[in-house]
Amino acid sequence: MSITTHPKKRIEIMIEAPALTRVTAALDRAGATGYTVLPALAGRGNGGNWQRDDAFGDSGRIVCVVCISDAQRVPAILETLKPLVERHIGIVSVADVQVIRAELF
Amino acid sequence: MSITTHPKKRIEIMIEAPALTRVTAALDRAGATGYTVLPALAGRGNGGNWQRDDAFGDSGRIVCVVCISDAQRVPAILETLKPLVERHIGIVSVADVQVIRAELF
Amino acid sequence: MSITTHPKKRIEIMIEAPALTRVTAALDRAGATGYTVLPALAGRGNGGNWQRDDAFGDSGRIVCVVCISDAQRVPAILETLKPLVERHIGIVSVADVQVIRAELF
Amino acid sequence: MTSMIEIAQQNLLSPMVLFFALGLFASFVKSDLSIPEAIAKTMAVYLMMAIGFKGGVELANAGASATLFAVLAAGAAVSAVLPLIGFGLLSATSKLARVDRAAVAAHYGSISIVTFVAATQAVTTAGLAYDGYLIAVAAVMESPAIITALMLARRGQPAPATPDPDAAQTSGHLWREIAFNSSVLMLTGAFVIGMVTGKPGLEMISPFIIDPFRGVLCLFLLDMGLIAGRGLRGGAGKLPLPVIAFGLYMPVLGGLLAAGLAMAIGLSAGSAALFITLAASASYIAVPAAMRLALPEAKPSIYLTLSLGVTFPFNLALGIPFYIWLAETVT
Amino acid sequence: MTSMIEIAQQNLLSPMVLFFALGLFASFVKSDLSIPEAIAKTMAVYLMMAIGFKGGVELANAGASATLFAVLAAGAAVSAVLPLIGFGLLSATSKLARVDRAAVAAHYGSISIVTFVAATQAVTTAGLAYDGYLIAVAAVMESPAIITALMLARRGQPAPATPDPDAAQTSGHLWREIAFNSSVLMLTGAFVIGMVTGKPGLEMISPFIIDPFRGVLCLFLLDMGLIAGRGLRGGAGKLPLPVIAFGLYMPVLGGLLAAGLAMAIGLSAGSAALFITLAASASYIAVPAAMRLALPEAKPSIYLTLSLGVTFPFNLALGIPFYIWLAETVT
Amino acid sequence: MTSMIEIAQQNLLSPMVLFFALGLFASFVKSDLSIPEAIAKTMAVYLMMAIGFKGGVELANAGASATLFAVLAAGAAVSAVLPLIGFGLLSATSKLARVDRAAVAAHYGSISIVTFVAATQAVTTAGLAYDGYLIAVAAVMESPAIITALMLARRGQPAPATPDPDAAQTSGHLWREIAFNSSVLMLTGAFVIGMVTGKPGLEMISPFIIDPFRGVLCLFLLDMGLIAGRGLRGGAGKLPLPVIAFGLYMPVLGGLLAAGLAMAIGLSAGSAALFITLAASASYIAVPAAMRLALPEAKPSIYLTLSLGVTFPFNLALGIPFYIWLAETVT
């Protein structure tokens, strides 16, 4: 590649909407440089399925938090998230990515 | 890492909205433990471009299904999805991820 | 796997909404075969945090562009995106994925 | 009897048609004006709720008649038969694939509820009255065309070698969707509620469903203009000429067929105008969704562009005045 | 005094209840009819804005009275006490986990503003008048039940070994959310604005908040029917019988308690009917959200299905007429 | 002539301003109250549709006059010139970067349609009449300021070494967006439709665009309060004092300039008040979007917080009464 890229991690957290502020607070505490929250429309898990237009308020809805982070910070982030996603409905996955502006993460 | 993670697969299916229930039914049949559907706003492919606010009803819109799954189950899932995404507008991609709660997938 | 998959790249671009048309134009110029734009609800970065329902119009909002592409085309795409995400608020990450229909990308 | 020119002029200069034109204009100059999808969807529900309820109340006041059942039967028949005619005409004049011909034909057998609603306004403006049960006729005409079109499309397909579990599951899904799709359900449901609650019910909610109705319709048509315009910009240039022509003469043909039936049944001028409009209108919500499921090989860039980009504007601007004039002539 | 049968019949055949039934029906036949979340949320804000404002204007006209404070206090007390009764009954009759019993009980101490709104319509239809400050009572009754329920749930929990930074931060968050949750804030805010601007203010905005109110309520109840029906289809079969029974008798118990207090305070029949309805109604927006945060171990499939799928339809169809009759009887 | 205190009091105690205050309050106590973006966007379209249409109808009734063209020209000139003044003042008093000064200045040359709409209500409440064409003036004043500001910003920039294909493509895009941005298009479009359909058109849709107008405005201002409050909480503390001061005196300066022109042209008191309000108001939708595209280096946390968090509330609460008083004084 003529353009240099840098290895980072992409953390994806599917979390029930009412607990979102806890997740973002946890990311803040763990030193994540940023995150973006994506809405979800519907889903299924062990607890049955849900649809956005079939709920009042936040309960029962899932949102998806994406956080690009340096690999070094990942253990701290996962550590902070673990109790949260054990108490609340939540799924955390981490993937390898390449970014073009290393200084941001 | 002080926290153990487990390798899993992240399957992402971009599918035209009217065929969504077929995709989720296929995931159910293939034994996926869960999935989450994300909305999309706009897109472009070979068939031209579309925008959410520029359509009536579902036709022409794309939604994005994310399914975290054990690697073992992936071939069955892809097998079940293949005829669907060949008949309908759809794109399937699979990535490696690490999860913290292996028992969920 | 009984089903053949092909290695491709998944480019994810978080970009402030007003600059979206520039990003998609850049993807077109760089020869991407397609892309899908996902909405975002909220986020935080160095510049503080934002929420979709807390803004008028597009300014301050982020959208997420996903583009599955052949690895060959990735350098050209990143090259074209770079000046954009340096001028505008934007984050680009690239991940390895496997797809089932290679001919699409 | 009003002259056709007069009706046409009244119609073209109504706020509804002008807001549609504004939407078209905005899309042609690539303005960023848009109506959020959630709002468009809710306005569609609102329009069906309002028109359905009002129809039900009117039927409750007027009482059922033999004519009612005759028109319901005629409506179902028209919806089922028009795709055959459309398919035949497309086969004779165009080079579209069989599946595309079937899909296009389905749209013209089914109906557009917004065209119908716009026609109710034009009919009222023209000083005519219409029967409330026409709304029930609209609901009945939504789906038969889909069934005819599927049969047309399948006759041409070889039976699949291996049975497809997905197809089987889908087929049940499809029938339920056709029978209980949201338009049919909302129209019929509101119609029945209107019938049950009658005038007192109407009084309770008329400041919501009657008074602002035309204004909401203006906003909805603005959005229709935006969407139709973007569809046209994207796709109409690519439609073959015989197909574009089909989008213009097919509604007139459907309208003439319905005019004959309206005369035979003995409908009033206002009711006949609406029945003709139903036959002449082409679906762009329910049928496209059904086609994506049942005939995914058919190209939406053909059927959607034709129905929404060609036929809808034609009906809104010129068709409706013509159908009113036709109805006044044959009744 | 109207007979209970008459009130019930009027109520069951009102457009509001019928649109709710249409929503239930649509969900049972798995129709794709749905109201976008953004619209449902805004309609909820609208209903609270309208009912709050109207209540404030009425209080401004009538002036505050000693009764007002008595009812406010009674409301807060009912909200705080009902969860204790509910928790006790669930402990005696069901095998639910402690945390689930507490969570369910919280819903029945708090209120459903839509049930309240539907009751105001039925009360008016029955020819009764009510005091504007009842809206303030509704706001006051939203939250005390949550606090009682949290205490009930925590009494059963061992103190955590390691202090949880997240829990601490959350607890502050939770209290703020309980005090300023959007329902409480909107109801109270609109109430105060109504009080301040009085009749002239009402005249300015009554074409928005008064005239279309019932129609919007119909659309909202259609959505409630859809959601309740989908909840029922998914979860009600799995609820144990004693829990379903609780969803039916608990509102009646709450209503009786409130009826006694209404009699003691000396409320008018219309106001008593609304106060009884508040006690009898169960929350399905504010409390579930608080429970997900404070008691994530409690299962929403139990408390949401019960409140939204069992108690809400019961109250809407049968409860409200009974509460009106009860109010007329005790006052 | 009403005293300024009286106008101010009427204004501050109007439901509109009080709902804005409720929104501010809700954001300061961190309530979860929010209005979905789709609704806010549609309410903005609705307000422009309504105000545009009404203005067109009024112009159709009154007929065009020489004054009309004088005010249009004056409006365009004010919009183009105010950024120069603003830029100069910011250069003299603050340490903002050139690009930030230009971006802020652009907002004050352009207009806020909601401030305008709120002023129409206050003007009417104060018993004054205004000319319908003021809406056309509003549309004309949206964009010239953007062009001036871009010139101001670019004068300071070195020409880029390598030509940027993206910039070229963008610049065309930008001009189209400025000319046909949704506010300009909707205002102008509805204005023209109102002119064409006149009174009969207005009668058709007035239950939608006139009657509920103030109520919708209340809901919209509630949302504005929420958004402005969140902006303030996030960013106002960080604004330098001279910049905050600019957000308070700049609207007054703009207003005085417009008052002089209004006097010269000979506008009526009501029209003058609206013209002054336009000059005094600062954009927070169209200009920020244009700035993100054209001057991405300028910080939205400065210009948006200032326009939405400082100037908008100031104008709504205190500015408008002052502008009305000023208009009554100079005419």
Ligand SMILES: Nc1ncnc2c1ncn2[C@@H]1O[C@H](COP(=O)(O)O)[C@@H](O)[C@H]1O
């Ligand atoms: N394997 C999965 N992949 C993606 N999303 C999932 C998965 N499992 C669960 N989810 C999401 O998490 C929600 C709750 O899951 P559960 O707690 O298992 O019911 C589901 O409704 C989905 O939206």
Ligand SMILES: Nc1ncnc2c1ncn2[C@@H]1O[C@H](COP(=O)(O)O)[C@@H](O)[C@H]1O
């Ligand atoms: N390479 C791609 N990456 C991401 N999304 C794509 C890609 N190609 C197509 N899509 C999405 O799939 C839709 C249909 O694609 P097509 O059938 O090629 O027109 C597009 O409108 C996009 O939303």
Ligand SMILES: Nc1ncnc2c1ncn2[C@@H]1O[C@H](COP(=O)(O)O)[C@@H](O)[C@H]1O
């Ligand atoms: N590390 C990150 N991961 C994911 N999204 C991010 C990250 N950093 C920033 N963002 C998104 O980009 C927006 C602007 O970032 P910034 O320019 O750093 O304020 C944020 O509000 C987020 O939505």
Ligand code: NA
């Ligand atoms: Na038809």
Ligand code: NA
């Ligand atoms: Na209660």
Ligand code: NA
């Ligand atoms: Na200005």
